[in-house]
Amino acid sequence: MQTKLARFTKQVVTLAQKAVVGNTKPALQRGDGGYADWVIVSIHGLKTYLDLPYRRLLDVLYEMPRIDRIIGLEPTELPDFTTVCARMQPMKMPLWREVLRLSAELHDTGDIQAIDATGMDRIAASQHYANRTNYRFKAVKTTALVDCENSIILDIHCSMKQPHDTQIGPQLLERNSDQVEILTADKGYDSAEFREYLRSKDVRPVIKHRESKPQDSGRMLSAGNSEHDTTQHRLQTSPR
Numbered sequence: 001m002q003t004k005l006a007r008f009t010k011q012v013v014t015l016a017q018k019a020v021v022g023n024t025k026p027a028l029q030r031g032d033g034g035y036a037d038w039v040i041v042s043i044h045g046l047k048t049y050l051d052l053p054y055r056r057l058l059d060v061l062y063e064m065p066r067i068d069r070i071i072g073l074e075p076t077e078l079p080d081f082t083t084v085c086a087r088m089q090p091m092k093m094p095l096w097r098e099v100l101r102l103s104a105e106l107h108d109t110g111d112i113q114a115i116d117a118t119g120m121d122r123i124a125a126s127q128h129y130a131n132r133t134n135y136r137f138k139a140v141k142t143t144a145l146v147d148c149e150n151s152i153i154l155d156i157h158c159s160m161k162q163p164h165d166t167q168i169g170p171q172l173l174e175r176n177s178d179q180v181e182i183l184t185a186d187k188g189y190d191s192a193e194f195r196e197y198l199r200s201k202d203v204r205p206v207i208k209h210r211e212s213k214p215q216d217s218g219r220m221l222s223a224g225n226s227e228h229d230t231t232q233h234r235l236q237t238s239p240r
Contacts, residue, residue: 005049009070011106012045013038017213018165021100027072035079040087041099042071043079054081093158111148114184116171117165119144120158143168145176154179177201 016038017024025036046067047057061068062075080085119139143157143165155176157168165188173180180203187208198205 004069005067008049008068009042009046012049013071014039015102016045018093018102028077035083035087035096037087037091039071039073039079040084040091043084043097044088052136054080057081058084097155100155102146104152104154107147107150107152109147109152109154109179111144112148112150112182112184113154113180114146115143115169115190116146116186117141117168143172145172145180148184164187166194169194170197173198173201173203177203178222182206 015203018042020036020038025033027036027039028034029036043054043057043061046061046158050057050060052060056079058078061078065075068075068078074102093115118141120142141159144153145155146153155172157172158167165185169189173183180201182204183198184206185208185212189207190210195205195207
């Protein structure tokens, strides 16, 4: 009987092999070949699933030969945690986006999707590194396209330049318009151009408007008149 961890490992290895462009390479090639990209992606998937740092994860995997063999390695062939960290650095966003897309395809999506952004804090860097690299940003603006029926993340956009929501929206929808029927969003995405873009893709926009409602404008006007009357009364009744 397979454990839940074994089933997860098989699934993440399959997704990683599909996401890597080109023919699937052996898990480990001696010499300059090293570890295949899909192995590094799989190990990262296990890190996320088990919520362990790389150093501890590799120690745990050393005691789990059955899981290692699903990845195509023997315990003695596992990479050092520093190797995994070094190999993670050059991996580009399109690879991780493809892993996300393939994992989303494992689920059925509904008719309504939502888009929203948040700030993901960066891990604090040393002062020496910050000065040497002109490291100034504290958070990465992360925008997610999510299916409202099952909360599956369909796509993400990350930026350190804090672009406006209406600039990010079309980029996410361009890659996913065939999966979106109705898009909901807050007033940060309220733009005539973005609405027209969605309609051109046969996507119905349900986006909150920025402008105030008529009744809100009336209340503001009434409040302003009341404040004016109160000020006038005080001036008239104050001793001279």
